[in-house]
Amino acid sequence: MSYKVEKSESEWKDQLGAERFRILREKGTEYPHTGAYNMHYEKGVYCCGACGEQLFESNSKFDAHCGWPSFDEAIPGKVKNVLDKTHGMIRTEVVCANCGGHLGHVFNDGPTPTGERFCVNSLSIDFKVEE
Numbered sequence: 484m485s486y487k488v489e490k491s492e493s494e495w496k497d498q499l500g501a502e503r504f505r506i507l508r509e510k511g512t513e514y515p516h517t518g519a520y521n522m523h524y525e526k527g528v529y530c531c532g533a534c535g536e537q538l539f540e541s542n543s544k545f546d547a548h549c550g551w552p553s554f555d556e557a558i559p560g561k562v563k564n565v566l567d568k569t570h571g572m573i574r575t576e577v578v579c580a581n582c583g584g585h586l587g588h589v590f591n592d593g594p595t596p597t598g599e600r601f602c603v604n605s606l607s608i609d610f611k612v613e614e
Contacts, residue, residue, distance in 0.1 A: 529608045537558055
């Protein structure tokens with residue numbers, strides 16, 4: 484896939500640092516209940532930790548009791564779903580539509596009317612306070 488923001492892996496590594504690079508570019512996962520945004524509920528917007536693109540509004544965030552930040556919908560057009568057959572499972576990976584950064588996965592077991600639960604890594608996002 485091609486994205487609006489494209490960089491070499493070494494450029495991404497220099498920009499992101501080792502741990503964010505592992506999550507966003509190598510499709511890693513942080514340990515549950517360790518991320519800064521797991522229990523974070525300020526008003527604002529969650530942006531891609533690699534390119535800064537706005538991805539999720541704070542009013543879509545909820546506590547799924549899974550250990551990772553969870554949202555019931557993304558800002559339209561800001562994320563892409565990708566089939567993920569790794570680890571002997573079939574899941575739907577969620578990536579930033581602007582740069583392809585790995586955010587996490589989306590599941591169809593959400594408790595809100597959307598029925599979706601975007602389960603993302605805190606290291607894959609940044610937060611901007613609503614002004």
